[in-house]
Amino acid sequence: MKWDCAQIEARLSDYLEGRLDAEEQRAAQRHVETCPRCAEWLDARQALVWLQQLEPLEVPLGLETRILAQTTGLAARPTFWEVLTAGWRAFQQPRVALGLAAALFSISLVLQALDVDVRKISAADLRPTNIYRKLDRTVHVAYGRSVKFINDLRLVYEIRARLDALRPLVEEPEKEQAPAPQAPRNEKKDFSEDNESGKLYAYLPPKTTRSP
Amino acid sequence: MDDAELVRRCLRGDASAWENIVRTHTRRIYNLCYRFTANRQEAQDLTQEVFLRVFRTLKSFSSEYGTLTVWLHRVTRNLLIDHYRATHRDRLTVSLEDELSRIEQKESAAPQPDHTAALRELSITIQQALARLSPELREAVILRDLQGLEYREIAEVLDIPEGTVKSRINRGRAELGRILKRWPGFDFPASVSQQ
Numbered sequence: 001m002k003w004d005c006a007q008i009e010a011r012l013s014d015y016l017e018g019r020l021d022a023e024e025q026r027a028a029q030r031h032v033e034t035c036p037r038c039a040e041w042l043d044a045r046q047a048l049v050w051l052q053q054l055e056p057l058e059v060p061l062g063l064e065t066r067i068l069a070q071t072t073g074l075a076a077r078p079t080f081w082e083v084l085t086a087g088w089r090a091f092q093q094p095r096v097a098l099g100l101a102a103a104l105f106s107i108s109l110v111l112q113a114l115d116v117d118v119r120k121i122s123a124a125d126l127r128p129t130n131i132y133r134k135l136d137r138t139v140h141v142a143y144g145r146s147v148k149f150i151n152d153l154r155l156v157y158e159i160r161a162r163l164d165a166l167r168p169l170v171e172e173p174e175k176e177q178a179p180a181p182q183a184p185r186n187e188k189k190d191f192s193e194d195n196e197s198g199k200l201y202a203y204l205p206p207k208t209t210r211s212p
Numbered sequence: 213m214d215d216a217e218l219v220r221r222c223l224r225g226d227a228s229a230w231e232n233i234v235r236t237h238t239r240r241i242y243n244l245c246y247r248f249t250a251n252r253q254e255a256q257d258l259t260q261e262v263f264l265r266v267f268r269t270l271k272s273f274s275s276e277y278g279t280l281t282v283w284l285h286r287v288t289r290n291l292l293i294d295h296y297r298a299t300h301r302d303r304l305t306v307s308l309e310d311e312l313s314r315i316e317q318k319e320s321a322a323p324q325p326d327h328t329a330a331l332r333e334l335s336i337t338i339q340q341a342l343a344r345l346s347p348e349l350r351e352a353v354i355l356r357d358l359q360g361l362e363y364r365e366i367a368e369v370l371d372i373p374e375g376t377v378k379s380r381i382n383r384g385r386a387e388l389g390r391i392l393k394r395w396p397g398f399d400f401p402a403s404v405s406q407q
Contacts, residue, residue, distance in 0.1 A: 013363075013378050018383065043389025044382055050392065051357040051385075054335050056243045060256055064238050067260055071234075071267040072227055094328065 003031040008038050017046050061086040114138055215280035219273050234263060237284050240359060244285065247354045248292045250339050255358045258295060278368045285361065285369045289351065296347065337398055341391045349384035356381045 001023055002056060008031060014020050015028040032038045032045075061082070090096055111118060115138065116125075221229035241262050245255035265287055275284050343352055355366045356377075366381075367374040392398055 001285060012382050016382065017373070019289035040386045040390070041382075047328060047385045047389035048357060050338060051388075052351070054330065054358060055264060056358075057246055057252075059242055060252070061241065063256055063259060064234055067234050067238065067263045068231060070260060070264055072230060078262045089303060157230060159374070 003027045005031075005035060005037055008032065008035075008041065012041065015050055016041065058089065076192040214275075215272075218280070219270055230267070233280065237281070238263075240281075241284060242287050244288050244295060244354065244359055245292065246357070247339070247342065247358055248351075249295070250343060252297075258288075262291055265291065275355055278365065281361070282365050282368045285355065285365075291370055292351075337392065337395060338388075341388055341395060344391055345384055345387055347387045349380055350389060351376060352380035353384035353388065357385070 005022075008028060011020065011028070015025065015032075018025065020028060026067075032041050033066065065082070114134070116134075125134075218233060219231050224235065238259060240254055242259045245258040245262075246252060247259065249255055262284065266284060269287075273280070273283055275285075342354070345353065351370070352366065355361045355369060356363070361369070362378050363374050364380075366377045369378065
């Protein structure tokens with residue numbers, strides 16, 4: 001079967017909406033794909049395929065009830081069933097599920113940080129006084145730990161400072177015996193003047209005095 | 213129960229009949245308004261306005277106008293034209309782009325499964341592309357391909373011959389396809405749902 005432009009024109013809507021029978025549809029498709037005059041209907045068909053995939057929006061919660069209230073003056077309250085279905089629809093959205101998962105994750109992190117084991121929780125633990133006591137204890141323990149940590153740090157620094165103060169006394173005699181050439185202790189050393197390091201930093205431009 | 217009977221019951225003061233009409237048609241009318249304005253808040257306001265107008269003019273409904281669906285679409289379309297004229301064209305496109313970029317930002321913030329994300333992106337892009345069609349092509353395409361009205365019903369809503377309806381719809385689809393083909397970054401497979 002072969003179609004021409006006139007046939008396409010006569011049955012364009014049927015072709016675009018896929019209402020031709022299989023053989024006619026193939027013939028129409030072949031013609032449209034090869035005829036420069038009918039080529040625009042390929043775009044039309046593609047547009048229709050995309051359009052058909054759009055899903056209608058849901059009615060926003062309470063719109064129907066607002067309309068009824070506005071027209072008949074009935075009480076503008078969504079029915080229990082409306083609230084329930086709207087809530088369930090919202091709940092099914094991936095955004096909500098992800099948010100819920102994120103919230104659970106952060107709650108579990110906080111519980112872990114507070115040293116709470118959900119499996120061992122009892123009714124007594126939920127009493128405000130017990131919660132307060134537990135929180136108070138956790139805060140005190142955390143405070144105690146940080147104070148100890150800072151004190152330890154202070155001690156470490158003090159020991160290091162003392163050692164640094166002692167070092168010149170220990171190293172002076174060594175220097176007199178044999179000056180260690182490779183110990184790069186002097187941090188202001190210029191690499192381009194140092195032969196050893198000069199190899200390593202060969203990519204640096206050699207330090208030259210610029211002539212005026 | 214046919215539409216004329218439903219309307220008669222409404223006119224006799226039967227609240228449940230009116231509620232029936234509202235609950236049956238709100239979704240389609242809301243979607244129609246949204247496709248024209250690309251703004252959810254405006255679409256809600258317009259939907260409310262449509263039902264208010266319909267409620268006030270229920271007496272004038274007669275089955276010779278066609279079905280209730282056709283009548284509601286016609287009222288909506290007239291309201292949308294008024295709205296379109298009242299809001300300056302520039303303001304409309306600016307607000308459309310603002311709204312869409314806002315939606316895009318908001319919706320891209322949460323990671324989505326590939327399929328939903330692709331569909332949402334497709335929906336936003338098509339919405340933007342539709343806004344570039346001339347109003348007469350756009351309304352024909354929306355009524356047919358998004359609202360699912362029959363050609364005869366569209367001819368009644370727009371008050372033009374059925375042949376003109378068909379030609380506008382097909383030209384509108386071709387134009388939309390061309391716009392989408394040239395759309396920067398638009399790279400959708402032929403069919404998202406077949407992924």
